[in-house]
Amino acid sequence: MVETAARELGVSPAELRRKNFIREFPYQTPVIMAYDAGDYETSLEAAMKEADYAGFEKRREKAKKQGKLRGIGMSCYIEACGIAPSAAVGSLGAGVGLWESAEVRVNAVGTIEVLTGSHSHGQGHETTFSQIVADRFGVPIDSVSIVHGDTDKVQMGMGTYGSRSGAVGMSAVVKALDKVEAKAKKIAAHLMEADEGDIVIENGELKVAGTDKSVPWFQLALAAYTAHNLPDGMEPGLKEGAFYDPTNFTFPAGCYICEVEVDPDTGETEIVQFVAADDFGNIINPMIVEGQVHGGIAQGIGQALLEGAHYDPASGQLLTASYMDYTMPRADDLPSFKVSTSNTPCPGNPLGIKGCGEAGAIGSPPAVINAITNAIGNNDLAMPATAQKVWSALKAATKH
């Protein structure tokens, strides 16, 4: 819509977007969502710079000489994810609450198990969840294990979807870690005869600030379980659970730019450049976030160019029931992606993180379609923009 408006007004699509960016936060939208933080212009600038937006016309001319139609398209997205405040989804008619749960079990030898209701099926929770635990107590990352998906072991949880495992699932882990840390500090203070407020955790040790007194993490864990010398009235053990119900959605945002070359003879589209500049707030593991963005973009390009479900109108039979007919994106359908991130921390959760799982799939389809319609001079193009559809749209555009 914004792209079409820009084209019809004869203004730069980038400038029209820039003019309309929200700059004051929090920003209450007319439909429930209240944007908590964002800096949309930074993403736009980063993407335009990376894509050499200014140099596009030269590249278009060069492509024209080789018989190709080159187009550039942009999309600026804001996503509401990290679902979601239970009361808010209740008001929308949901039958569930969208909190998440975590249990942190420190064993007597100091190893740590985290039981999370947020299941990992390739999102890398084992890595990122372990990182926040290892960072908190200064213990080796391989002493942390993440338990998920086993309903015989794990407490009730809500699961992985809606880009919520980081923002909601990890926040529940953080809450449980807070409780573990508070109890550990109480025990440490008692053992070292110090004030609880003076205990700091550094490099796998609980120290009394400003002194050389310290207790190694594993020794503290053992002390919690031997229970020979605990503060009065304290229960033995070191295991805490928490439920986290978010106060708001998180609002990742970004700017995606796609550049394509269309073969006018066949309508084939080749993506020659793809840039993604996202703001996911604080990032726990950049490589995993990058992987999530890559997967999302691949899925979005599949939607934009390739994937279509067809049914036989007479019988209702699914005609695209196998990969002989249903076009999944494959490696050779995709370009190399140029991805970057900026950071306006999310004020709504303890880690300041926003969801990143779906962003790639949200930002990419409009960028791809805007690029193709820009190349062929016809905005009337439905997804998936197969070679035949692009060829037909191009023919329709040149008839006028």
Place this chain on the structure above:
Amino acid sequence: MYSTNYHRASSVADAVKLLKKADDGKFVSGGMTLIPAMKTRLAAPSDLVDLRHVPELKGVKISGKTVTIGAATTHAEVAANAKLASVCPAICNLAAHIGDPHVRHMGTIGGSVANNDPAADYPAALLALGATIVTNKREIAADKFFTGLFETALKDDEVITAVTFTAPAKCGYAKFPNPASRYAMTGVFVAKAKDGVRVAVTGAGEDGVFRSKEIEAALSKKFDASALEGVSVSAGTLMSDIHANAEYRANLVVVMAKRAVASANG
């Protein structure tokens, strides 16, 4: 997949004997179509007679311009045959782009030709090259061999032993792959030989592979892509499916023909 009896034939005569003994037997070569069809239970032969290990069906022979490719020669073997590439590079290039590496190392020219899939690559080549399909009973001209969708002139107990053709002065192949299956959504093979220009189209025709008279006429005047400017082919007998309608395929026929000619002219 239902259970089936597997027989490895040692000679063509042995293969025919094994097939005749079977209740409802089928010859199998690379099995790149038959085995998936059996897995989905679209086919359920009682016996499979494997032709891939029959020595007399294997190998590529070249004598002057005469090329003979044994029926059990895999696509990978055709693609990598340097001697063949020196007399007819287009056929090597075609074989190099069939399916994926797994298919190319299992699938054979005889199997592909006998199956006559309407989107297979080899039928276009053989028709355009005016090839002869040699069987254990007779020799059949390509013009008479491909009779319809998955239909050929072969009798039930007839085994393709080889295909043979005279390498033309120039030939080339170009295909537009189906985005999902990567079979030819339209593939065009052009050949310029002593007796004229022949152009065959696969993946596009309602009845399978066919010769395009419009393109042959244009290229006979001048064997160059420029001769096809403004030429159009009728969409009337072309296939329409979820991937491409007949009108789009008609366009692809011309575009692929241009590319095939360009490749033939090097």
